[in-house]
Amino acid sequence: xxxxxxxxxxxxxxxxxxxxxxxxxxxxxxxxxxxxxxxxxxxxxxxxxxxxxxxxxxxxxxxxxxxxxxxxxxxxxxxx
Ligand SMILES: [Zn+2]
Numbered sequence: 001x002x003x004x005x006x007x008x009x010x011x012x013x014x015x016x017x018x019x020x021x022x023x024x025x026x027x028x029x030x031x032x033x034x035x036x037x038x039x040x041x042x043x044x045x046x047x048x049x050x051x052x053x054x055x056x057x058x059x060x061x062x063x064x065x066x067x068x069x070x071x072x073x074x075x076x077x078x079x080x
Pocket of ligand 1: 053054055056057058070071072073074075
């Protein structure tokens, strides 16, 4: 999948709008977290962030609390 050619202006606060067609194709909704990286070619790469545990960075068996994710292993450690 290669969608390109959409040119957007950046506003005075550095914000841009992700095109609606891109959001629809990638299943990005309001409130989703996006990760931005600058690659060696000087390009900004934006990807949908994968939720991870705030303590260990794990991505399996996550629970959400106050908009933060915690894995089941860390929940168990916290309860001990
Ligand atoms: Zn964890």
